[in-house]
Structures are given as C-alpha cells and as structure tokens.
Amino acid sequence: ETGVTQSPTHLIKTRGQQVTLRCSSQSGHNTVSWYQQALGQGPQFIFQYYREEENGRGNFPPRFSGLQFPNYSSELNVNALELDDSALYLCASSLSYHRGVEQYFGPGTRLTVT
Amino acid sequence: SQQGEEDPQALSIQEGENATMNCSYKTSINNLQWYRQNSGRGLVHLILIRSNEREKHSGRLRVTLDTSKKSSSLLITASRAADTASYFCATDASTSGSRLTFGEGTQLTVNP
Numbered sequence: 373e374t375g376v377t378q379s380p381t382h383l384i385k386t387r388g389q390q391v392t393l394r395c396s397s398q399s400g401h402n403t404v405s406w407y408q409q410a411l412g413q414g415p416q417f418i419f420q421y422y423r424e425e426e427n428g429r430g431n432f433p434p435r436f437s438g439l440q441f442p443n444y445s446s447e448l449n450v451n452a453l454e455l456d457d458s459a460l461y462l463c464a465s466s467l468s469y470h471r472g473v474e475q476y477f478g479p480g481t482r483l484t485v486t
Numbered sequence: 487s488q489q490g491e492e493d494p495q496a497l498s499i500q501e502g503e504n505a506t507m508n509c510s511y512k513t514s515i516n517n518l519q520w521y522r523q524n525s526g527r528g529l530v531h532l533i534l535i536r537s538n539e540r541e542k543h544s545g546r547l548r549v550t551l552d553t554s555k556k557s558s559s560l561l562i563t564a565s566r567a568a569d570t571a572s573y574f575c576a577t578d579a580s581t582s583g584s585r586l587t588f589g590e591g592t593q594l595t596v597n598p
Contacts (some may be wrong), residue, residue, distance in 0.1 A: 374528065405585065414574050414588030415529070428585050450558065460526055471516045471584050477529040 374398060376465050376478035384484045385453050393448045393481045397465030403427070404446040405475060406438060409460040422469045450483075456478055458485045491589050492575060505562045507592040509575030510555075516578045518551055519586065520560050529549075532560075537565040537594045567598045 375398035385391050392407050397404050402424045407415035417430040421440035433452040444465070450457055464475035491556045509518070517536045521529040535542045535551045535558070540548045548561040562569055572593050576586040 374530075376528075384594075403584075406543075411526075412590075414576075414590045415586075417576040417585045417587065421587060428580065430585065456578075462528060464529075466584070469576055469584055470560060471580065472534065474531050475533065475584070475586065476531070477521075480526075482526075 374375055374476040374478065376463065377462075378463055378475050378478040378481050380481060381446035381479070382482045382484075384486065387453055387485055390449065390451045391483060393450075393461050393463075393483070395446045395448070395465075397443060397444045397446070397463075398476050399406050400476060401465035401467055401476070403466045403469045403473075404440055404444065404466045405466070406446070406448050407462045407464065408432075409480070410456075411459070415462055418448070420469060427469050453459050453470075453485045455485050458483060461465060490591045492573070494592060495590070496593045496595070498597065499565055500597050501565060503565055505565050505569070505594055505596070507514070507560045507573050507594070508563055509558045509560070509589055511558075511575075511587075511589075512556065513576045513577075513579050515553070516580070518549075518558050519576045519578070520547075520549060520558075521574045521588075522574060523574065525571075529574070538555075562594075565594075565596045567596050569596050570594060 378398045405420040406418040409415040419429040440446045458481045464477045520532040572591045574591045
C-alpha cells in the first residue's frame with residue numbers, strides 16, 4: 373500500500389455526462405499527477421499539479437480538467453464523456469515535481485462510459 | 487502516443503526460472519523506471535535508473551540501460567508465482583517537472 377487513495381473504485385456513466393474523480397496524496401507529498409490507462413495499454417500522462425497549480429499537461433482535450441486543494445488532494449474532472457474515456461484513471465503523488473522523484477500510485481478508479 | 491515499447495508482449499515461465507523483459511524508447515531521457523501492475527490495479531515502483539547509470543540491482547531485480555541503443559532490460563531472477571503481473575517501463579524526458587511516458591507493458595506469467 374502506498375498511502376495514496378482514490379475514490380470511487382468503480383464508476384459507470386453515460387456518454388455526455390460529467391464525472392469527478394478524487395485522489396488523496398500520501399502524507400507530505402505536494403505533487404499529484406493523473407494518468408489514463410486504457411485496457412491493454414500503458415498509462416498516459418494527463419496532467420500534474422504542484423502546490424495547487426497545473427504543472428504540465430499531456431495530450432488531452434480541455435474537457436479534462438483538474439484541481440489541487442491546499443491539503444494537496446486532487447480532483448480530475450471530465451466533461452462531455454465519450455465512450456473512449458472508459459479507462460482506469462490513476463493518480464500518483466510525489467514529494468516534489470522534480471525529475472527522478474519517485475511517484476506513488478493509487479489503486480485507480482475504473483470508469484466505464486456507456 | 488507511447489514512447490516505449492516492451493518486448494515481449496507476453497512471457498510465460500516456470501517458477502525458479504529467470505525472466506527478461508526489454509524496453510526501447512525514442513528520445514533522450516533523464517531516467518527510466520520500471521513498474522509492476524497486478525490485475526489492472528495500481529502501479530508499484532520497482533526501480534529507477536538514471537541516464538548516466540548503466541546497471542542497477544534491487545533484490546532479485548537487475549536493470550540495465552544502454553542510452554546509445556535507447557534500450558533497457560529488466561531481469562527477474564529465481565521467479566516466483568507472485569511475480570505474475572504486467573511490467574511497464576516508463577521514461578522521464580521532461581525538461582521541467584516529471585512526467586512519465588509508459589510503454590504498453592509485458593504480461594509475465596510465472597507457473598508454479
């Protein structure tokens with residue numbers, strides 16, 4: 373167990389709806405990164421938050437947005453859900469955003485869009 | 487798009503045997519990391535090797551890095567049934583911050 377928690381564990385939504393996923397970082401970690409993992413593929417970087425500011429973004433459309441709170445927990449919001457958004461969403465926390473700092477992953481939220 | 491490619495996609499061995507997985511990537515990197523994932527759950531960090539390192543050991547794990555060939559290998563010695571999982575390499579090539587680019591993984595099955 374890494375100390376990173378995510379909620380909910382599973383979620384089923386309908387195309388066009390909006391969803392919010394939550395992540396609690398490990399104690400003392402001020403950086404949270406979000407990844408999307410489609411079935412049978414490796415995770416893809418969505419974005420990273422450091423001290424409540426977005427600190428880098430992958431190749432995802434603006435309908436993917438995020439927040440980080442003063443306690444460093446984070447939310448991932450996805451608007452106008454599409455079928456291809458069905459995936460495992462992973463968050464990872466780390467002590468800082470610097471290169472080479474280990475990222476600790478949560479168990480993920482499995483999102484199914486029908 | 488994925489930066490890394492793992493080879494093989496799937497590997498099935500008997501307990502006690504060694505397992506070798508390879509990873510190739512396309513751009514210059516700061517470091518390369520290997521992760522394990524059990525049954526579509528969270529990723530577990532195994533080992534990090536920096537671009538100026540050639541080999542690293544951790545318990546039964548041995549990782550090599552050849553930056554001239556843009557490739558890395560993960561060797562698991564004396565495998566156990568509990569090693570059954572998907573293994574991913576991830577490269578960090580960012581100029582600021584840390585963002586990992588994962589390959590598609592190798593599914594390792596260790597038969598008892």
